Amino acid sequence: MENPITAYIDKVCRRIKNKSLHQEIKLEIEDHLMELKENALRNGCSEEEALDQAFSQMGDPDEIGKQLHRTHRRKVEMTIILPVFITSIVGLLSMYFIQSYTPDGMIGSIFTNSLIYYLAGAALLAVFYCLDYSRILRCSSYIYAGAILILLLSLFIGVRAGGAPYLDIGIAMLDVSGISALIVGVALAGIFESWNWKKPADGVIGIGILVLPVVLLAMMGVVSYTLCLLICLVVMTASGAGFRQVTGFVTASAAVPVFLFAFDFAPFSYFAPEAVRNSVEISSLLSSAGWFGAGFSMNAGTLSEVHTDYIFVYVIHSFGWLAGISLLFLISLFVLRMIYMWKQVKPGQGKLAALVIAVVISLHFIISILTNMAVLPSLGIALPFMSFGGSSILIDMGAVGLFLNICHRGYEETSVGTEVPA
Incomplete structure (x- = not known):
């Protein structure tokens, strides 16, 4: 009974x-x-x-x-969803106009492909938002192993386009260096959520786990190496690693570029060859934009990689500085809101993974915008939710879904015990 x-x-x-x-x-x-x-x-x-x-x-x-x-x-967090939606619409409109004004055969069907990527990305965001995040984080070791395998495959059988590594999986070309920071970062966050850095053996193993992706990404380029190094340091400090462990990791990671330079490993020194020429062109395009834009005549022939690395230049030139400043304001609110939401999550409830997602997306925004302002050379970092690229859109959207999932669950953990009627 x-x-x-x-x-x-x-x-x-x-x-x-x-x-x-x-x-x-x-x-x-x-x-x-x-x-x-x-x-x-x-x-x-x-x-x-x-x-x-x-x-x-x-x-x-x-x-x-x-x-x-x-x-x-589950409540829809509009302060996160709305900026993602608006920037995605701007990105999609940009792809439409770039394709419309670019000579046939020069750039391909970037609008149609982008539309497919955005729809798939929105579905992925919803899936990661609805899944039990704890199950995802329990698979962190498998995600880490999969990420390492992808990095190894890209090094041995991958191809380089414009100096950046890609992995051909038949139906698509994965931008390995572009998506690696989020995948590796989330995997490391799950692994080190409750890591005991005080045990000497665990400290050594932890440093080894962190150094491996740094080594592989260093072989792909200086940007990938630097981002991974920063994310690993965030994971270490947030998970309670001591000064000795952090020093050991930094020492081991710093030896990697020295080794690569010593053996003249060319990919590490990669920077986009068009960087200097594009910086001059960017200044001209931005200065001629005006408050309401200079029209939609700018195309893939005007500026190299305009639909990927320099999409923000396109938005300002075509839609005007008013649109560009508005987007900057929206992006700033988005980043600040992510930080606020992360701070509300209790430790041990996915807080480390939420921090990694917020840091990586914020860094991508900052680096890409600085590149578009000609402050930095082209580093191959896509502007989240706007730049053309299937793998980056899917990973960014999925990461936002997981972030919202963790934060929402973190709020529930603090309130569920007081909501039952007596």
Whole structure:
């Protein structure tokens, strides 16, 4: 015969669509019922009478379930979703006009491809938002192994386009250096979420786990190496690594470029060959933009890699400085909101992974915008949600979904125990 308390709790949970909360709610309601039952027993009630009284005081399970569902229903975080949507629309419109004004055969169907990438990215964002993030983080070691395998394959059988490494998987070309920071960073965050840096053996193993992707990415280029090094340092410091471990990691990682230079490993010194020429062209295009733009005549022949590395230059030149400043303001709010949301997450609830996502996306924004302002040379960093590129759009969208998932779950962890009706 089914336990009456279990049957009551199951009725409550059937009304709550957010299944990731069921376990915590079950424990909370069970505690309430047991407390009410014990009070009734102390007042002289029989076992059966005590249970009936406890159920009566708790209330109708269907109503409780409905109330908890309304309280813990997943809310759409518009301060994150809206900037992603607006920048994506601007990026898609830019692809349309670039393709329209570029001579046939010079750039391909970037608008159609972008539309497919954005739709797939939106679906991926929704999937990662709805999944139980703890299951994803439990697979961190497998994600890490997969990332290492992709890096190895790109080094041995990958191809280089404009100096950047790509991996041909048949249906698409993966921009390995562009997506590696997020994938490796999230994997490392899951691995080191509860890492014990105080144990000497774990400290050595941890440094080895961190150094391996740094070595592989250093063989692909200075930008990939630097980003991975920064992300590893964020993971180490946020997970409690001491000064000795951080020093050991930095020393080992710093030896990598020395070794590569000593053996004249060319890819490490890669910078886009068009960097100097493009910087002159960028200044001219930006100065002629005006507040409302200079029209849509700019195309792939005007500026090399305009649809990828220099999409922000295109937006300012075509739509005007007013549009560019508005986008900068929106991006700034987006980054600040990510930081605020990350700070609300409790340690141990995916907080490290949320930090990595916020840092990587923020760095991509900063580096890409500085490149578009001719402050930095072309480093092959896509402007999140705007630059053309299937792999970068998919990874960025999926990362936003995972970030929202972690933050939403982090809020629930702090409130679920106080929301059950008494």
